[in-house]
Amino acid sequence: MPxxxxxxxxxxxxxRRLRSDAAAxxxxxxxxxxKWKSPRRCTSASPNCPSNRAAIDSSExxxxxxxxxxxxxxIPNSKWSPVDTEQMRAVKEALHVSTAxxxxxxxxxxxxxxxxxxxxxxxxxxxxxxxxxxxxGTGKSLSMEKVKQLLVDWAKEQPDVLSINCTSLAKTSDxxxxxxxxxxxxxxxxxxxxxxxxxxxxxxxxxxxxxxxKMMLIIADELDYLITKDRAVLHDLFLLTTxxxxxxxxxxxxxxxxxxxxxxxxxxxLNCKPMVVTFRAYDKDQILTIxxxxxxxxxxxxxxxxxxxxxxxxxxxxxxxxxxALCVCRSAIEVLEAELRKSSSNFNLSTVEKALFExxxxxxxxxxxxxxxxxxxxxxxxxxxxxYRTPIVDTIQSLPQHQQIVLCSAVKLFHGGKKDTTxxxxxxxxxxxxxSTLIPPVGSMELSTICRVLNDQGLLKVGQSRDDKSxxxxxRVDEADITFALxxxxxxxxxxxxxCSKHID
Amino acid sequence: xxxxxxxxxxxxLLRGRLCDPTFVFKPLSDSPESNYSKLKFIISSSVxxxxxxxxxxxxxxxxxxIAVLELVLKDLLLEYPDMISVIRLSGLLHSDDNCAFKEIxxxxxxxxxxxxxxxxxxxxxxxxxxAMLRECGLAHKxxxxxxxxxxxxxxxxxxxxYSLLDAMQSITSQAVxxxxxxxxxxxxxxxxxxxxxxxxxxxxxxxxSKEDLQRxxxxxxxxxxxxxLPRDYAVxxxxxxxxxLADEKFKQTIYTYxxxxxxxxxxxxxxxxxxxxxxxxxxxxxxxNFKTALPNIQRQPxxxxxxxxxILELYILVCMKRLEVKEQNLYNFNSVMTEYKSIxxxxxxxxxxxxxxxxxxxxxxxxxxxxxxxxxxxxxxxxEFRPVKLLISSYxxxxxxxxxxxxxxxxxxxxxREA
Numbered sequence: 001m002p003x004x005x006x007x008x009x010x011x012x013x014x015x016r017r018l019r020s021d022a023a024a025x026x027x028x029x030x031x032x033x034x035k036w037k038s039p040r041r042c043t044s045a046s047p048n049c050p051s052n053r054a055a056i057d058s059s060e061x062x063x064x065x066x067x068x069x070x071x072x073x074x075i076p077n078s079k080w081s082p083v084d085t086e087q088m089r090a091v092k093e094a095l096h097v098s099t100a101x102x103x104x105x106x107x108x109x110x111x112x113x114x115x116x117x118x119x120x121x122x123x124x125x126x127x128x129x130x131x132x133x134x135x136x137g138t139g140k141s142l143s144m145e146k147v148k149q150l151l152v153d154w155a156k157e158q159p160d161v162l163s164i165n166c167t168s169l170a171k172t173s174d175x176x177x178x179x180x181x182x183x184x185x186x187x188x189x190x191x192x193x194x195x196x197x198x199x200x201x202x203x204x205x206x207x208x209x210x211x212x213x214k215m216m217l218i219i220a221d222e223l224d225y226l227i228t229k230d231r232a233v234l235h236d237l238f239l240l241t242t243x244x245x246x247x248x249x250x251x252x253x254x255x256x257x258x259x260x261x262x263x264x265x266x267x268x269x270l271n272c273k274p275m276v277v278t279f280r281a282y283d284k285d286q287i288l289t290i291x292x293x294x295x296x297x298x299x300x301x302x303x304x305x306x307x308x309x310x311x312x313x314x315x316x317x318x319x320x321x322x323x324x325a326l327c328v329c330r331s332a333i334e335v336l337e338a339e340l341r342k343s344s345s346n347f348n349l350s351t352v353e354k355a356l357f358e359x360x361x362x363x364x365x366x367x368x369x370x371x372x373x374x375x376x377x378x379x380x381x382x383x384x385x386x387x388y389r390t391p392i393v394d395t396i397q398s399l400p401q402h403q404q405i406v407l408c409s410a411v412k413l414f415h416g417g418k419k420d421t422t423x424x425x426x427x428x429x430x431x432x433x434x435x436s437t438l439i440p441p442v443g444s445m446e447l448s449t450i451c452r453v454l455n456d457q458g459l460l461k462v463g464q465s466r467d468d469k470s471x472x473x474x475x476r477v478d479e480a481d482i483t484f485a486l487x488x489x490x491x492x493x494x495x496x497x498x499x500c501s502k503h504i505d
Numbered sequence: 506x507x508x509x510x511x512x513x514x515x516x517x518l519l520r521g522r523l524c525d526p527t528f529v530f531k532p533l534s535d536s537p538e539s540n541y542s543k544l545k546f547i548i549s550s551s552v553x554x555x556x557x558x559x560x561x562x563x564x565x566x567x568x569x570x571i572a573v574l575e576l577v578l579k580d581l582l583l584e585y586p587d588m589i590s591v592i593r594l595s596g597l598l599h600s601d602d603n604c605a606f607k608e609i610x611x612x613x614x615x616x617x618x619x620x621x622x623x624x625x626x627x628x629x630x631x632x633x634x635x636a637m638l639r640e641c642g643l644a645h646k647x648x649x650x651x652x653x654x655x656x657x658x659x660x661x662x663x664x665x666x667y668s669l670l671d672a673m674q675s676i677t678s679q680a681v682x683x684x685x686x687x688x689x690x691x692x693x694x695x696x697x698x699x700x701x702x703x704x705x706x707x708x709x710x711x712x713x714s715k716e717d718l719q720r721x722x723x724x725x726x727x728x729x730x731x732x733x734l735p736r737d738y739a740v741x742x743x744x745x746x747x748x749x750l751a752d753e754k755f756k757q758t759i760y761t762y763x764x765x766x767x768x769x770x771x772x773x774x775x776x777x778x779x780x781x782x783x784x785x786x787x788x789x790x791x792x793x794n795f796k797t798a799l800p801n802i803q804r805q806p807x808x809x810x811x812x813x814x815x816i817l818e819l820y821i822l823v824c825m826k827r828l829e830v831k832e833q834n835l836y837n838f839n840s841v842m843t844e845y846k847s848i849x850x851x852x853x854x855x856x857x858x859x860x861x862x863x864x865x866x867x868x869x870x871x872x873x874x875x876x877x878x879x880x881x882x883x884x885x886x887x888x889e890f891r892p893v894k895l896l897i898s899s900y901x902x903x904x905x906x907x908x909x910x911x912x913x914x915x916x917x918x919x920x921x922r923e924a
Contacts, residue, residue, distance in 0.1 A: 085553075088554075089553075089554045092554055092556060093554070093556065096556050096557070097557075097674055097702075098556075098557060098673070098674050098675055098676045098678075099676060100676065135697070136697055136698045136700075136701035136702075137701045165671070167664055167667055167668060167671075168628075168631055168668070170626070170627040170628055174628075222667075222698070225662075255697070255698065321701050323701050323702065324701070324705075327704050327705055331705075331706070334547075341537065342537065345537065386705075386707075387705050390690075391563070391689060391707065391709050392689065392690075394709065394711070395689055395709065395711070398711040398712055398767075399712075399767070400712065400763055400764050400765060400766060400767035401764045402764050402765040403765070403766075427898070431898060431900060435900075441900065442765050442803070443803070443804075443805040443806075443807070443808070443901070444807070444898070444901075445804070445805070445806065446765050446803065449765075449766070450765060450766070453565060453566070453766065456565065456566055456687045456688065457565050457687060457688060457689050458688040458689045458690045458691075459689070476690075
């Protein structure tokens, strides 16, 4: 391995695998990871890995699922030892959102369609436009990166590629200058007053010079940032592909399914609506497949299969967002780490007592006895509840008493179907409550402070008014949540029972 | 040194401590379940594992979110001296994307000793930030973004949040985004694209439990034994303090105070007041200090107003209350006078004044804002005919009468009858 000169080489701890190392190692060792010597050498999970093997597979047949191999290929050779920081880091890296897997599973069909479209355009030297839509976290940008790579590899003459995220544009019309490119922009500086858009339109409407030009692939991410009031920019962008001598293949990515219909009606009349490819939300099996594929690179069993399945099921039912699934898995690993730390601190306490009597056992032995070496179902359940449960009930239960009383009186006021009231009414209701329960109420200044605090926390919404007493108040939280949260407290239980029975009457 | 001198020094020490948030939050951070340890673990594991992370700190104002964050950052900067740089943004100042990117670029330049140009455009600033993230990623430096008032960043198009979180999706950057907000539903305010990229970790800052409260009080108010204060004085002070903390009445006072707002900041304000009432002669804190501080900090301005009123003014207020109870929604000075006369006739009171004297008292009440006119127009009408209403509640009026130094018994009886 070539020596790499780094500053602070002594002071940085060598826990992390340095990316600069990995980059150098790649050139010198195009190893095929058959023997699992150590996770440090395991290159198939890292994005810098020699993707030759994987690329050859997918470039030949993007349609064939690499999971033709049966799932029982997923047989680990050794046990995972979570106290080993190197292994823990490898696991976390394999599950991180930013780690792009070398093969993108479950999106082969969509990738194939896009690739076919681009290939046809390039072969016929025609322009075309494509619109890709889907919920966040469904793999759109990731797949487009892959398609870009495949196209560049396949084409005989390399097309120009412009990959742009529309949120980074200061003005929406800047996209045309970006398409025009630096060279053309400099040419413009000698006195001409045509805008970038006009220049592009000129270039694409003229004849022979442009036929010698290369094809251009434009990938515009987060297309809805280009939507202006008159939708001019979006229309002009798509209309560029309809000009007679246009050479660009435009791929737009956004979340809305009907963006093409709603914002580009004129294209329908010109008969050049973009082709739409929808990336549907992942279902349970797809999420499970993707997670397993990511963990395939690790030689040890990290998750119990039921835990992974529960995670896939829950996330698929909620949103089908892959980022969420990865986040929940990482969360489950952290729950495991927390349990480890707690048990090792208990262990430390007990060794002091037992040191005289029993032999010294190492931490790893103790852990093996307790079998904390795999993420179990209960860890996953904790991680899922942390992600999906709102902290509303906990917060309401931990509020100080007078704030709870104010919330309760608000619930009482709104029970009859009213949706908002004033601070003055709330005050009266609060005083009545305090009188009936024999608690001394706070003064009106304190009460308006309490209302303001509850407004800051997002539980109440207090409007603006010159007069303090006539500010409008609405509940931001569901009544059922408040009732549920406060029912455990005997003090409030009677109150709720009272008006629940009144309601029935 | 003399007892008084020692007491003064102790007082200064305690007051200094109460104004220093890092001192106050230290004992709450000792247990492994505390927010301090959880936050520290998340950030330090991101730094050592070189991965990206995002987290939200939620809790009411004054519960110590920024204080705990500063503690964690201070400790981490000591542990990993060259591997962390911190960028601070505030939702009040930087919610507009131009401002935010400019500020990020400026702070990055200051951290790394580069020249910052005020003429740089929005494009330049965002390119600079992405380039710096990449460079720092290669150099294994983690950039920590602290976004204060996070819910204000979620207004408008949320461009700043999107760019930051999107930059973290790439493998080349190493960043941690920490959002601090007092809105519990801050993550519901995010757009779905931004929410998908945010990692959903939340740390709730709940009010301290009763045991934590006791520990906190003991930690803040105990004098150190190894300082310039005389040792025996400090020992005696601490012993008296422990006795007082275990006293039920003291606990009741504290719990009553915390019943309206249970954040640590609120408690510190009360402690400052109470400690300032410490008797410098004896040099010890006593329960009376706390009991005196309580009404001084929970002031009721309207009650104080009532104790300054004259007897005639009190009569007028009680008459208005009676009219309200009789469900007369619109009444003016003339109806109040009628009521006043009827009371005088029924009970034969000695306080019966002429009409113009009553009018003067009425105007005094209106100036002091204990009553007001219900209509905004009608300045043409004279004062006697405009409808009025009371601005204090019957409970406050009752309390005020009870604490009045020589309230006529008849008024008390009338109020009790109404209640």
